[in-house]
Amino acid sequence: MAPDAVPRLRRLLWLSCFLPLASDPVAAGLYELRLTTDGPATTGAEVTISASFVARDNGSLALPADAHLYRFHWIHAPLVLTGKTEKALSSTIRVVGNMPGDLPVSVWVTSANCWMCHPVARGFTVLPITEFLVGDLIITQNSSLPWPSSYLTKMSLKVAFLLHDPSDFFKSASFLYSWDFGDGTQMVTEDPEVYYNYSIIGTCTVKLKVVAEWEQMKPGAGKGVMQKTGDFSTLLKLQETLQGIQVLGPTLIQTFQKMTITLNFLGSPPLTVCWRLKPECLPLEEGECHPVSVASTTHNLTHTFKNPGDYCFSIRAENVISKTHQYHRVQVWPSSIQPSVFAFPCATLITVTLAFIMYVTLRNATQHKDMVENPEPPSGTRCCCQVCCGPFLLETPAEYLEIVRENHGLLPPLYKSVKTYTV
Structure with a gap:
């Protein structure tokens, strides 16, 4: 064999490891691993971690038909491995943690006969281990x-x-x-x-x-x-559920008089309160009135009636548990005191009356003083003041008659005497 054939043969053998996974570049990125665990756990207790193949497009992509073409590789240190189980396109390990902390666990999948090839899918999780009870x-x-x-x-x-x-x-x-x-x-x-x-x-x-x-x-x-x-x-x-609403307030009132009623809620706040005046006592519909937030079990309502008639306060209250309704009838009568727009004419009339009374009182006092100081006034003056004005100025009718007798003497008799002659 030629000297340069040995390096070439080694290169061919190394490349042969990748031949069974010629389709892996296509499969890479199409799948992922889903990791599940029954942690957290206390130190010394066994924990189970599972990794399963899933398609990235939520199942519409078919999983590999032959599960034996792939191998799962785990890194779990410092957790101690106590068991491992391989199933179709899934792998499960059992580990024990002897020290507390958040311990990482990772896994990846490669071809079954080439563990150094590019991973088809990867997975990672963190296992909480504590020294206390869970x-x-x-x-x-x-x-x-x-x-x-x-x-x-x-x-x-x-x-x-x-x-x-x-x-x-x-x-x-x-x-x-x-x-x-x-x-x-x-x-x-x-x-x-x-x-x-x-x-x-x-x-x-x-x-x-x-x-x-x-x-x-x-x-x-x-x-x-x-x-x-x-x-x-x-x-x-x-x-606490709302057991009801206690309403404290008058049932009879006059127009233009401010009315205050107190609501005592038999339940736990916070509350949402809504009320409206109606001619009849009927429940409130949704959106019929503006709700008000109440942070206590007591709330005051004030209102001034402008028109007489029969009215009904329709009240609704609710908390996060329940709701309740309550009603309060009110009868409104016309007011005996006029409104403020008539206050000025009344005040003017009262002022004029008081001024007239004071004027008459002072004038009577002056006339009485003149009569005491001048008992024999001139006849003209006496006639004008005492005879003509006497009935208006003198306090009693006796005084008036006395003055008339002084001026005119005795009244003539109502009949004349008849003389009788004898023939």
Whole structure:
């Protein structure tokens, strides 16, 4: 064999590795790997990670017919591999994490007989490993609400701890649960489920501390007691349904008089309140009035009626749980006091009347003084003032008669005497 034939033969053998994957440049980029895991997990517990072939165009592209043409390559360090399973176009590994942290795991797929060839698909994920217990607090209630973390007060709540242990790592462990319901109540149980009835309205935080203990063989030391703990919490929004609306206010009022009514809501805020005056007590339709936000359980409404008649306050209130209606009838009578537009003429009339009374009083006082100081006034003056004006100026009729007798003497008799002659 010629000396230059040996390098040429080596080059042909190296290129032969790529011959079975002549179609890979076409397949590359058409598929991807979907990775799933049952993590997070606690240290020492086994975790399962799976990788499966999927088409990039959501399934319209057919997957490779022969699964044996491809091989899955995993990089999982520092996780310890405990098992591996290969299926059609998928691969599953089981690993254990002995240190806490977010540990990366990657996988790629190549031709089955050429692992150095260009990958057909790649996948990557991060596995959270913690030294504490892994689980969730689950809260349920018979009256489910459409709002997250919202529950009814004065109704029984079921609070349960769900341990995340897909590998049964804690199958021989015993648990102790310490509950804090956020309203001053605490308890310790061996059961992961408790029932509790809140009597308050507002926001509470449920806290739970879980302790797990079990026996485990230790190298060279026999059996030892192992322990793991976990702290969990969840937020509760406790609401109360609207039982009704208490309306405090007058039922009879006059026009042009300001009216104030107080609304007491038998339920938990925040509320949305809407009201409107109607001739009859009928429920409000959607969009019939402008809603107002109320942050307390009390709200005041003010209104001034301009026209008499029978009216009805139609009131609607709702919170995040329920809604309710209430009505308040009012009878409006015409006002006995005129409106402000008539105030000026009334005031003018009253002022003129008072001025006239003062004038007459002062004039009477002056006339009485002149009569005392001058008992014998001239006849002309006496006639003019006392005779003509006497009835208007003197205080009593007796004084008027006395003055008339002084001026005219005695009145003539109503009959004359008749003389009688005898013949």
